[in-house]
Amino acid sequence: MFTGIIETLGIVKDLKKDNDNLHITVSSNITHELKIDQSVSHNGVCLTVVAIQNDEYTVTAIRETIEKTNLGEWQVGDCINLERAMKLGDRLDGHIVQGHVDQTGICQSVEEANGSWYFTFEYDKGLSNITIEKGSITVNGVSLTVVNSKEKEFSVAIIPYTFEHTNFKTFKPGTKVNLEFDVVGKYVSRLYSLRS
CATH class of the missing domain: 2.40.30.20 (Elongation Factor Tu (Ef-tu); domain 3)
Known part of the structure; x- marks a missing residue:
């Protein structure tokens, strides 16, 4: 669950197709605080961190996510909005956001x-x-x-x-x-x- 209050911006560093999946590598100033298996909102899309290296991390999007969102149009160098999932007990400054793009x-x-x-x-x-x-x-x-x-x-x-x-x-x-x-x-x- 997210609040819709953007924490920081990330830069798309690499895009790799793997069958129907898309592996997206992002550079961000919050990378050092992330963990494998953590949920992060990328332009409103909840994706799971699968790898971390230095100041870059990688997430994977499946075909359904790519088809329902603008992920398929991303290019290396694009600037994206990032938000980590809300912690229990945090203030809800925005509104209840699921990270499931309609x-x-x-x-x-x-x-x-x-x-x-x-x-x-x-x-x-x-x-x-x-x-x-x-x-x-x-x-x-x-x-x-x-x-x-x-x-x-x-x-x-x-x-x-x-x-x-x-x-x-x-x-x-x-x-x-x-x-x-x-x-x-x-x-x-x-x-x-x-x-x-």
């Missing part, structure tokens, strides 16, 4: 607004995911509040700290991002569909 979205626009930024994302409404005004959403692992919720689109407002300390600063129209919708909203949506 689908990807596409950045439609980036607007600067006197020191902050508005990012608008579009997603496939056919997958039955929903947002609500002032509800929670996770974009590339970042816990955010939805503004301007629409049927297949939403926006988020980004403060300077978040812009500088996450990979939001690299987004432009057309950027594919990982979306994890609010877990409470997903259960409500599922219950509603079962009653119909």
Whole structure:
């Protein structure tokens, strides 16, 4: 379980295909604190550490994860958001984030607004995911509040700290991002569909 509060950024150092799996090696300033078998959120995707060497560590993604996320588009040198799993007793500063990406979205626009930024994302409404005004959403692992919720689109407002300390600063129209919708909203949506 995660909070959506990004700890640090990592740099993709190596990508190796192994049948349907993808081994991803990341350089990070938290590598020395990691352990084999530890869960780390990478752009919102929960992956398990399988190897550590110096300031780099490796995680493995299976085909289903690659197909549901933007991992298949990663390249060496990409900057990714990292968060270690929450410790029992920690404050929940963001919202409950599982690290299970529901689908990807596409950045439609980036607007600067006197020191902050508005990012608008579009997603496939056919997958039955929903947002609500002032509800929670996770974009590339970042816990955010939805503004301007629409049927297949939403926006988020980004403060300077978040812009500088996450990979939001690299987004432009057309950027594919990982979306994890609010877990409470997903259960409500599922219950509603079962009653119909």
